Amino acid sequence: MPEIPAFLAARAEAWFGRACTVLETEALTPHLRRVRFGGPTLKRCGWRPGHEVEVRVGPREFRHYTPMRWDDARGEVDILFYLHGRGPGSAWAEALRDGDGAHLMGPGGRLRLDDAAHHVFLGDETTAGLFAALARAVPPAAGVTGAVEGDLPPDLFTDMGLPLDVLPRGPTRGAALLAWLDRAVTVDSVYYLAGHAESVVALRRALQQQWSIPGRRIRTKAYWSDHRRGL
DSSP states (O other): OOBOOHHHHHHHHHHHEEEEEEEEEEEEETTEEEEEEEOGGGSSOOOOTTOEEEEEOSSSBEEEEOOSEEETTTTEEEEEEEOOSOSHHHHHHHHOOTTOEEEEEEEEOSOOOOOOSEEEEEEEGGGHHHHHHHHHHSOTTSEEEEEEESSSOTTHHHHTTOOOEEEOOOSSTTHHHHHHHHTTOOTTEEEEEEEEHHHHHHHHHHHHHTSOOOGGGEEEEEEEBTTBSOO
């Protein structure tokens, strides 16, 4: 539901949104912002890592975001926003201040952590929160590796205690991830590909055609595309 008539958007937010408040904000970089939402409506919601929420970010526009953390008992949700400076979602997230009201619709979604001996996460700046949530949920006996390319602090995941690499992005999106993948493919892993849609397609094609990874071991979630708004 990226864009609908304003009167329907207002009703959808009122009927399905969980009213909450911005508890705190933290600028990690000029383009990366962590926002914590809180309120009684966010308690015991059944969130699982990989679930997303939907937010009304303008009179007619909605956007999906994946929480990095959801404390069911305290009713607190952390979302890591990448502020790309284009579109209503980025403007809405950048304008949030402590004490502001908001409505989160959800949580829900089909992306989930699979049962596997090893998990590999590949994406871009927009997937940092998703991968942090999934990687934290991996059982201790299983392995975790992965890489995120783009404009992120090099120690972002290290500070979270997560074994994910941050890669500088080259002239072509996804190229750094493909090069990283060339050194790290294992046949017993489950691969989670997210973020830039065209990069997700290229990574999936490489896994299946170059390394014969079966489709059942690949999970995908496109957040944005060069050719389409409001995924």
